[in-house]
Amino acid sequence: MLVLQNFINGKFVDGKKFIDGFDPSNGKIYVQIPDSDNEEVEMAVNAAKSAFLGWKTFSSEARSKIMLKVADIIESRIDEFALAESKDQGKPVWLAKQVDIPRVVHNFRFFASAILHTLNHSTQQPEFDVLNYTVNMPCGVVGLITPWNLPLYLLSFKLAPAIACGCCVVAKPSEMTSVTAWMLCNVLSEAGLPPGVVNIVFGTGKLTGNAIVTHPEIKTLSFTGSTVTGKYIMEKSSSLMRKVSLELGGKNAAVIFPDVNIEKCLLTCVRSAFTNQGEVCLCTSRLFVHQDIYKMFCERYVSLIRELKVGNPCEVSTKIGALVSKEHLEKVKSYIKYAIEDGGTILCGETIDCLDLPEEIKEGYYFQPTVLVNLSDMSRCMQEEIFGPVVCISPFTTEEEVISRVNNVPYGLSACVWSQNASTLQRVSGKLDVGTVWCNCWMIRDLRMPFGGMKMSGLGREGQDHSFDFFMEKKTICMQF
Numbered sequence: 001m002l003v004l005q006n007f008i009n010g011k012f013v014d015g016k017k018f019i020d021g022f023d024p025s026n027g028k029i030y031v032q033i034p035d036s037d038n039e040e041v042e043m044a045v046n047a048a049k050s051a052f053l054g055w056k057t058f059s060s061e062a063r064s065k066i067m068l069k070v071a072d073i074i075e076s077r078i079d080e081f082a083l084a085e086s087k088d089q090g091k092p093v094w095l096a097k098q099v100d101i102p103r104v105v106h107n108f109r110f111f112a113s114a115i116l117h118t119l120n121h122s123t124q125q126p127e128f129d130v131l132n133y134t135v136n137m138p139c140g141v142v143g144l145i146t147p148w149n150l151p152l153y154l155l156s157f158k159l160a161p162a163i164a165c166g167c168c169v170v171a172k173p174s175e176m177t178s179v180t181a182w183m184l185c186n187v188l189s190e191a192g193l194p195p196g197v198v199n200i201v202f203g204t205g206k207l208t209g210n211a212i213v214t215h216p217e218i219k220t221l222s223f224t225g226s227t228v229t230g231k232y233i234m235e236k237s238s239s240l241m242r243k244v245s246l247e248l249g250g251k252n253a254a255v256i257f258p259d260v261n262i263e264k265c266l267l268t269c270v271r272s273a274f275t276n277q278g279e280v281c282l283c284t285s286r287l288f289v290h291q292d293i294y295k296m297f298c299e300r301y302v303s304l305i306r307e308l309k310v311g312n313p314c315e316v317s318t319k320i321g322a323l324v325s326k327e328h329l330e331k332v333k334s335y336i337k338y339a340i341e342d343g344g345t346i347l348c349g350e351t352i353d354c355l356d357l358p359e360e361i362k363e364g365y366y367f368q369p370t371v372l373v374n375l376s377d378m379s380r381c382m383q384e385e386i387f388g389p390v391v392c393i394s395p396f397t398t399e400e401e402v403i404s405r406v407n408n409v410p411y412g413l414s415a416c417v418w419s420q421n422a423s424t425l426q427r428v429s430g431k432l433d434v435g436t437v438w439c440n441c442w443m444i445r446d447l448r449m450p451f452g453g454m455k456m457s458g459l460g461r462e463g464q465d466h467s468f469d470f471f472m473e474k475k476t477i478c479m480q481f
């Protein structure tokens, strides 16, 4: 049995209390995860505080060099990381190898390079013989709390810019997917990161997460996870006057006009709804299809869904792996019940009963990709984030109508618009209350662009300058000659 340890001040430290970690592909316990308490978090904060005194004096070039080494080591162990990520989270191993882990490598390389190109600004006021300039100062000890769906990617998307800026980190990955963060600790040491710059404490949200959130010396906190936890973090942070970045849930829609490139649209809408079992905050779970093509779209979409193989994440032919946990599987199933109560129709999917799974993975947390129709916009499946392989399709008639329906949810993370007409794309994307709009595509990311949500999808933006602004304080210095 794998037993994880906290990583504090560059050393692995035994936990005191443990929780079980399950392999979602077969339901078996395979790892013990420390459930760290206030005292262990305190040790991590103290280590980060001491390390900050040295780390903030490193030049950007010196920090960047270490980060590039981190990227190289992860890349050289891509198979190991991909397998661990898949075993922990349930995602197909090919997806982890082709997408998730390369994106981790890219995060370290990108922010290592971007920090070398950030400049402080200056202005002159000759009438007063004055030169003004700003200096960017690292915030100090920062807290990072991350979720289970893209475990190492989301951790590295925060950790890389934080250390590039000269901050020291206390991080907590999700208790459901901690193994790759634990593997990262060795990589950080091997790359020469000084002890205490990154400290990783493992455990539940209730105990470890809460100890981070209530710690008065963590004055900057970046979180990705549910809206419920995000609200709690914001509430606890107000009395500390803490800076928070919150990347929360989504209920993303695609708007499909009749003049669409239908082949590309269908394939992309399959990917955007079912990648990573639909367990990505950016997954598109509402498809609004113009009534002129609605019937044809549904038929062709369902026939593509029926081809998606659900099964063992280790097999290359698997398109949909296992959901992350038994509790999450039950939650996703409950939405099918709500859909039926709300008068919805199941076009395909619904249960795991029709899955022909081999004996050794029968106890895994599998769910058929499911397509629902005939639901009102106010039904639970159309309003709430399901975070699983479930998509709702609904017809629309006018542009004005569909814009208001897309916006009529509490969330505002992302949307897709499909049309061959550039002015339609521009008009509609301009009116959607979301942080990112993809036109005729999905999930093409550029780390230079701001990423984040509106409304209940969160606060703040991440990405090159946005992450650097978050992890640094700006000071203006005015000098008269």
Ligand code: ADP
Pocket: 145, 146, 147, 148, 172, 173, 174, 175, 203, 204, 205, 206, 208, 209, 210, 213, 224, 225, 226, 227, 228, 229, 230, 232
């Ligand atoms: P999800 O429903 O996607 O698991 P959560 O918001 O529950 O989203 O979890 C995201 C991260 O937040 C995880 O690392 C989890 O342990 C942590 N977390 C959950 N509850 C709390 C809390 N009360 N305080 C701090 N962290 C929390």
